[in-house]
Amino acid sequence: METLPPTLNLLFRSSLESAPSFRSPRVSLLRRFFIGCRFVASAAGGFCAGAEDSLLSFINGKMKATDVAHSIWKIVIRGGDTVVDATCGNGYDTIALLKLVADDSRRGCVHGLDIQSSALENTCYLLRESVAEKQRELVKLHLLCHSRMEDILPKDAAVRLIAFNLGYLPAGDKAIITKPHTTLFALQAASRIIASGGLISIVIYIGHPGGREELEAVLSFASSLAVEGWNCFKFETANRSTGPVLVFIIKK
Amino acid sequence: METLPPTLNLLFRSSLESAPSFRSPRVSLLRRFFIGCRFVASAAGGFCAGAEDSLLSFINGKMKATDVAHSIWKIVIRGGDTVVDATCGNGYDTIALLKLVADDSRRGCVHGLDIQSSALENTCYLLRESVAEKQRELVKLHLLCHSRMEDILPKDAAVRLIAFNLGYLPAGDKAIITKPHTTLFALQAASRIIASGGLISIVIYIGHPGGREELEAVLSFASSLAVEGWNCFKFETANRSTGPVLVFIIKK
Numbered sequence: 001m002e003t004l005p006p007t008l009n010l011l012f013r014s015s016l017e018s019a020p021s022f023r024s025p026r027v028s029l030l031r032r033f034f035i036g037c038r039f040v041a042s043a044a045g046g047f048c049a050g051a052e053d054s055l056l057s058f059i060n061g062k063m064k065a066t067d068v069a070h071s072i073w074k075i076v077i078r079g080g081d082t083v084v085d086a087t088c089g090n091g092y093d094t095i096a097l098l099k100l101v102a103d104d105s106r107r108g109c110v111h112g113l114d115i116q117s118s119a120l121e122n123t124c125y126l127l128r129e130s131v132a133e134k135q136r137e138l139v140k141l142h143l144l145c146h147s148r149m150e151d152i153l154p155k156d157a158a159v160r161l162i163a164f165n166l167g168y169l170p171a172g173d174k175a176i177i178t179k180p181h182t183t184l185f186a187l188q189a190a191s192r193i194i195a196s197g198g199l200i201s202i203v204i205y206i207g208h209p210g211g212r213e214e215l216e217a218v219l220s221f222a223s224s225l226a227v228e229g230w231n232c233f234k235f236e237t238a239n240r241s242t243g244p245v246l247v248f249i250i251k252k
Numbered sequence: 253m254e255t256l257p258p259t260l261n262l263l264f265r266s267s268l269e270s271a272p273s274f275r276s277p278r279v280s281l282l283r284r285f286f287i288g289c290r291f292v293a294s295a296a297g298g299f300c301a302g303a304e305d306s307l308l309s310f311i312n313g314k315m316k317a318t319d320v321a322h323s324i325w326k327i328v329i330r331g332g333d334t335v336v337d338a339t340c341g342n343g344y345d346t347i348a349l350l351k352l353v354a355d356d357s358r359r360g361c362v363h364g365l366d367i368q369s370s371a372l373e374n375t376c377y378l379l380r381e382s383v384a385e386k387q388r389e390l391v392k393l394h395l396l397c398h399s400r401m402e403d404i405l406p407k408d409a410a411v412r413l414i415a416f417n418l419g420y421l422p423a424g425d426k427a428i429i430t431k432p433h434t435t436l437f438a439l440q441a442a443s444r445i446i447a448s449g450g451l452i453s454i455v456i457y458i459g460h461p462g463g464r465e466e467l468e469a470v471l472s473f474a475s476s477l478a479v480e481g482w483n484c485f486k487f488e489t490a491n492r493s494t495g496p497v498l499v500f501i502i503k504k
Contacts, residue, residue, distance in 0.1 A: 056327055075308055222490035232490035238474035238499060239484040247490060 065203050065244040066165065068235070070096045072248065073161060076199045079103025081160040084153070086146035086186055087178065088114040090170055091123030093163050094139060095130060102135045112141045113149060116176060119169050146178075147185035153193060160198045162190040166214055167205035177210055180217035187221045191251070200249040207242035218247055225249065317455050317496040318417065320487070322348045324500065325413060328451045331355025333412040336405070336445075338398035338438055339430065340366040342422055343375030345415050346391060347382060354387045364393045365401060368428060371421050398430075399437035405445060412450045414442040418466055419457035429462055432469035439473045443503070452501040459494035470499055477501065 057063035070093075077083060077100040085094045094112045101108030114120050120141050127136050142152050146164070153159065164186070168177045190200050204215045222232040231250045237243035309315035322345075329335060329352040337346045346364045353360030366372050372393050379388050394404050398416070405411065416438070420429045442452050456467045474484040483502040489495035 056324055072308055219490060223493075225491045227492055230491060233487065234490045235485065235487050237484060238471060238486045238501075239477045239482060240479055241475075249490075 065246055066093065068246060069093075069163070069201050069203050072199070073097065073100060073163070073201065077101060077161055080105045080107040082109045082153075082157050083111070083161040083163070084149055084159055084190075085110060085112040085163050086149060086190070087163075087165045088112040088119050088123045088141065089165055090119065091126035093165055094123050094141075095126060097161070097163065098127075098131060098135055098139055102138055106134075106138070108138050110139045111149070111152060112139060113144050113146050113152070114141075114169075115143070115145045116169055116172065117143055118172060145182055145186075147182045147189060149186065150189050150193060157193065158195045159193050160195060162194055162198075162200050164190075164200070164202040164204075166202065166218070167208060167211060174208065177208065178214060179210070180214045183214055184217050184221055187218065191225070191249075194251050196251050198251050200251075202247040202249070204245045204247065206245060211242075215245055222247055222249055228252070317498055318345065320498060321345075321415070321453050321455050324451070325349065325352060325415070325453065329353060329413055332357045332359040334361045334405075334409050335363070335413040335415070336401055336411055336442075337362060337364040337415050338401060338442070339415075339417045340364040340371050340375045340393065341417055342371065343378035345417055346375050346393075347378060349413070349415065350379075350383060350387055350391055354390055358386075358390070360390050362391045363401070363404060364391060365396050365398050365404070366393075366421075367395070367397045368421055368424065369395055370424060374421075397434055397438075399434045399441060401438065402441050402445060409445065410447045411445050412447060414446055414450075414452050416442075416452070416454040416456075418454065418470070419460060419463060426460065429460065430466060431462070432466045435466055436469050436473055439470065443477070443501075446503050448503055450503050452503075454499040454501070456497045456499065458497060463494075467497055474499055474501055480504070 073096065077097070079101060080103055081101045083097050083101055085097055088094050091112075094110060097110045098108075101110055112120070112123060114123070120143055123141060127139060140152075144152060149162070164178075164183070166178045166183060168174045187200070187202075194200055202218055204211070204218055206212050206215050219234065222234070225232055229252055231248075231252065233248045235246040235248075325348065329349070331353060332355055333353045335349050335353055337349055340346050343364075346362060349362045350360075353362055364372070364375060366375070372395055375393060379391060392404070396404060401414070416430075416435070418430045418435060420426045439452070439454075446452055454470055456463070456470055458464050458467050471486065474486070477484055481504050483500075483504065485500045487498040487500075
C-alpha cells in the first residue's frame with residue numbers, strides 16, 4: 001500500500017481486526033422485514049407504494065444511476081458490515097456506504113480506494129464536512145489502484161459490498177480514467193473477496209472515450225460468471241446510447 | 253374486430269364511453285405519496301425497506317420478470333384507468349391489470365387482446381375463477397392481433413398502460429409465437445395511443461426460436477424513440493443468455 005498524503009491522516013483508522021464476523025445472507029430476512037413493514041404501514045392507514053418507486057424514478061429519468069445503486073445498497077448492507085468503495089472519486093459513495101455500515105457496534109468499516117490523491121483529498125474533505133468524527137473513524141482510505149484491493153484487506157474479511165463507479169473523476173483530470181484491463185483485474189479481485197450474499201455494484205459511464213470498451217470488459221466479466229454461483233444483472237437506457245449502465249453482481 | 257367465441261360472452265362489456273378522463277402524470281404525486289408512506293411506516297416504528305426490495309429480488313433471481321412488471325404497474329395505474337393487455341396469454345396479466353383499475357368509480361377498463369381463442373378462453377376461465385362478476389365487467393376481451401389494438405379503442409381513449417408479454421402461450425402451441433413484424437406494428441400502435449405519463453411495459457422471452465429476433469425488434473423500436481418525448485429502459489440478466497428481458501417505455 002502506498003503512503004497516504006498527510007491530509008488523509010485526518011481520518012482515524014480503526015483496526016481491521018474489528019471487522020464484523022459475517023452473517024448469513026439476509027435476502028429472505030429482508031423479504032420478511034419488508035412484508036412486516038408493509039403490514040406496519042398498512043396498519044397505520046397507509047400503503048407502502050415505495051417498493052418500486054426508485055425503479056420507476058430511474059426509468060423516468062428522475063433518479064440518477066448512483067442513487068439507484070445507493071437504494072440497492074441500503075437493503076444489502078447492515079450496520080457493522082465491511083464494505084469497499086473501489087473508486088472513491090469525490091467521496092459521495094464513500095459517505096453513502098459509511099452511513100450504512102455505521103452503528104452502535106462500531107465494527108463497520110469502509111475501505112475507500114482511489115489511484116488519484118486528489119480524489120482521496122476530496123473524499124477527506126467531504127467526510128470532514130458532513131460526517132461526525134466518530135463515524136469518520138470507520139473509514140480507511142487507500143491511495144491504491146482498485147485492482148489491488150486484496151492488498152489492504154485482511155485474509156478473513158467478510159466483505160458485504162464492493163462498489164465501483166467507473167469513468168473519470170468528476171471535475172478532475174478527464175485524461176485519467178479507469179481502464180478496462182485494470183477494471184477487469186479489480187472485478188476479479190472483488191469476486192474473490194466478496195462474501196456469499198454480497199453485492200458487487202458497478203455504475204459505468206460510457207459517454208467518454210474508452211467508456212464503451214470498459215462497459216464491454218465489465219459485461220464480459222459478468223457474463224463469464226456461472227449462474228450456479230452468481231446472479232448478474234444489467235440496467236440501461238434503451239434510447240440514450242451514452243446513458244450510464246448499472247451492473248449488479250450478487251454472489252449466491 | 254373479429255367475433256368472439258360464445259364462451260367469451262361470459263364477460264359483460266361496459267361501454268367504452270365510460271372510460272375516465274385522463275389525469276395529469278402522477279409521478280411527482282407518487283413521490284410525495286411514497287415519502288408520506290415512509291413517514292407513516294417510520295412513525296409506526298418501522299422503516300419502509302421495501303423501496304428496492306422487488307428490484308433486489310429480481311436481481312437475486314427470487315422474483316419473476318412478470319412480477320417485477322406488475323410491481324411497476326402498481327404505481328403507474330390508478331383505479332378508473334383504461335389499460336390494454338396486448339397479449340392475454342393465460343390471463344394472469346389481465347387479472348393483475350384488472351385489480352389495479354377496478355375501484356368504486358367503475359370506470360376502469362382492461363382491453364385484453366390475443367390472436368388465439370384458446371388464450372382468451374383460458375383468460376375467461378381464470379377471470380371466472382378468481383374475480384367477482386362486478387369486476388369482470390370491466391374487462392373487454394378481443395380476439396385480435398395486438399397490432400390492431402387501435403381498432404377496438406375509442407379515438408379519445410386515454411390509455412395509461414399497455415402490457416406486452418412476448419413469446420408463446422404457456423402450455424399452448426409453441427409453434428404459435430408473437431412475431432417481430434407484428435410486434436413492431438403493435439408497438440407503433442401503442443406509441444400512438446399511450447397517454448402522456450403512460451407506460452408501455454414489455455416482457456420478452458428469448459429462449460425459444462425467434463425470441464432473440466423479437467428482442468432486437470423491440471430494442472430497435474425503443475432506441476428510435478426521441479429522448480425528448482420518451483424514457484426507455486431495459487433490464488436483463490448479464491450471465492444468462494436466455495433470461496427474459498424487461499423493457500419499459502414511458503411517454504413523457
